[in-house]
Amino acid sequence: xxxxxxxxxxxxxxxxxxxxxxxxxxxxxxxxxxxxxxxxxxxxxxxxxxxxxxxxxxxxxxxxxxxxxxxxxxxxxxxxxxxxxxxxxxxxxxxxxxxxxxxxxxxxxxxxxxxxxxxxxxxxxxxxxxxxxxxxxxxxxxxxxxxxxxxxxxxxxxxxxxxxxxxxxxxxxxxxxxxxxxxxxxxxxxxxxxxxxxxxxxxxxxxxxxxxxxxxxxxxxxxxxxxxxxxxxxxxxxxxxxxxxxxxxxxxxxxxxxxxxxxxxxxxxxxxxxxxxxxxxxxxxxxxxxxxxxxxxxxxxxxxxxxxxxxxxxxxxxxxxxxxxx
Numbered sequence: 019x020x021x022x023x024x025x026x027x028x029x030x031x032x033x034x035x036x037x038x039x040x041x042x043x044x045x046x047x048x049x050x051x052x053x054x055x056x057x058x059x060x061x062x063x064x065x066x067x068x069x070x071x072x073x074x075x076x077x078x079x080x081x082x083x084x085x086x087x088x089x090x091x092x093x094x095x096x097x098x099x100x101x102x103x104x105x106x107x108x109x110x111x112x113x114x115x116x117x118x119x120x121x122x123x124x125x126x127x128x129x130x131x132x133x134x135x136x137x138x139x140x141x142x143x144x145x146x147x148x149x150x151x152x153x154x155x156x157x158x159x160x161x162x163x164x165x166x167x168x169x170x171x172x173x174x175x176x177x178x179x180x181x182x183x184x185x186x187x188x189x190x191x192x193x194x195x196x197x198x199x200x201x202x203x204x205x206x207x208x209x210x211x212x213x214x215x216x217x218x219x220x221x222x223x224x225x226x227x228x229x230x231x232x233x234x235x236x237x238x239x240x241x242x243x244x245x246x247x248x249x250x251x252x253x254x255x256x257x258x259x260x261x262x263x264x265x266x267x268x269x270x271x272x273x274x275x276x277x278x279x280x281x282x283x284x285x286x287x288x289x290x291x292x293x294x295x296x297x298x299x300x301x302x303x304x305x306x307x308x309x310x311x312x313x314x315x316x317x318x319x320x321x322x323x324x325x326x327x328x329x330x331x332x333x334x335x336x337x338x339x340x341x342x343x344x
Contacts, residue, residue, distance in 0.1 A: 019271055020218075024211045027173050028180035031081045035181065038084055040113040042077045042181070045069050047189050047323070052294060053307075057314040060321040062193070064186060066328060067299055071105045071133070073254070073328035074179060075169070078204060079106035081178030082167050083114060091116050095165045098122070098148070098155035101130025102254050102328055103169040108137035119164075121155040123147050127253055127332045147247060148201075148257025170202025171263040180208025186323055187216055194320035195221035197310040199302040199327055200273075201255030203233050203265030209325065210272030221274040225309030227252040227301070228278045232259045233269060237276070242266055251284045251301035251335065254328060277309040284308055285339045288331070292340070300331040 035041040046065045053061040066074035083095065094117030097107045104120035111118035118139040122131060123146055135141050142158075144151040152168065159166035168175060186196065186209070196213060198206040210222040226234045229248035236242045242261045250256055259265070287304035291297050299307075303326045310317075310324050 020215050021211055021268060021271065024173065024177065024180070024208070024268065025215045027177035028184065028208060028212045031174070031177040032181050032184055034081060034084050038080075040080065040110070042080060043069055044185055047186060057311070058318045059314065061310070062189070062191060062321070062323045064182060064323055064325045066182065067297070067303060067326050071102070071109045072330045073102035073106060074182060074205060074325070075102040075106035075328070076109055077106075077181055078172075078175035078178035079103060079167065080110040082172060082174040083107070083110045083116060085174045086165060090165050093164050094118060095167050096121070096155050096159040096162070097167040097169070098152040099126075099169055101126050101134070102330055104134045104139070105130055105137075105330070107167060108134045108139040111139065112137045119158070121151045121158070123151045123257070125253070127330065127335070129332045130330050133330070149260070152260065170204030170265050171260050173264065176204040176208045176265065176268070178208070179205045180212045182325065183209035183212035187213060191321060191323070193217070193220050193323045195223055195317055196323045196325065197223045197225055197306045198325045199252065199255050199305040199309075200224040200226055200233050200269070201257065201302070202259050202263065203269045205325070205327065206273060207265045207268035211268060214272055222272050223275045223277060223309060223313065224269070224273045225306045226276065226278050227255065227284060227305050228280055230256045231278060232257065233266070234276050234278065236266060237269060237273065251281060251288070252305045254300060254302035254330075255305065275313070277312050279305050279308040279312065283311070285342065286344065287311070288336070289339050292336075298329045298331065298336070299326060300328045303327045303329070
């Protein structure tokens with residue numbers, strides 16, 4: 019069953035963006051003739067890698083910050099992120115002159131940390147994964163009486179991400195499936211909810227790296243569980259999820275299929291996208307494209323959309339992928 023309250027929050031987010039002094043870009047949704055020909059279907063790419071900060075995360079961060087009271091904005095905000103959410107918060111906070119502290123796991127990509135610091139946010143590195151950084155940030159926010167902005171476990175954040183779904187619907191293309199990379203579930207929860215409210219027969223496909231499957235494994239188990247993580251090129255979706263996350267029930271209601279992607283396929287997708295399309299994408303975006311590749315035969319002759327969620331990959335990682343023989 020579709021969460022009607024979340025649908026309302028997503029529509030409110032769109033209106034808030036329309037009226038705000040700063041708002042997300044309405045990113046292009048373009049047909050990929052190369053992939054359409056190779057896969058024998060009609061492939062559309064929603065290019066959130068062209069969004070401000072190079073990632074969809076700006077939408078949720080901005081919507082949350084815009085929704086705060088004057089006093090909450092004055093006190094400042096604290097968040098935790100593997101990079102993109104922190105960068106999105108930093109860009110939004112800098113645009114609105116709001117103090118921001120960002121906690122990141124110690125393995126966060128350097129390019130993402132540099133982007134956050136450059137925008138004036140205070141950066142704190144935490145020894146542990148994304149979940150540990152989130153827990154630390156929550157404690158710090160409570161101690162300093164500031165607002166904590168979750169990367170995914172927040173209605174306003176998920177609603178901001180859901181505005182991508184509105185833009186997909188605005189294309190008037192009758193998509194048979196939408197492929198979305200999943201970490202904490204905010205992106206697929208928001209997009210899936212608004213699309214299902216208008217087009218219930220559209221399949222919402224969750225895509226995960228095989229090395230980091232917290233939400234997928236939790237959905238299979240019927241409850242949030244701890245999952246052993248391995249290093250992945252998809253650092254934007256890595257890490258565990260909070261036991262009480264609001265995204266779990268939403269993901270249960272909107273995700274129709276799950277697909278897991280091997281690290282080698284993530285790497286080859288990043289490489290081929292650069293070589294053949296002259297486009298830089300990060301690991302999480304490659305997970306969604308690779309997920310669609312793995313299920314291409316199920317959707318032959320169909321129309322599919324892939325959310326290309328970001329482009330913030332470190333130079334060293336990209337260089338290593340390019341130099342690795344096929």
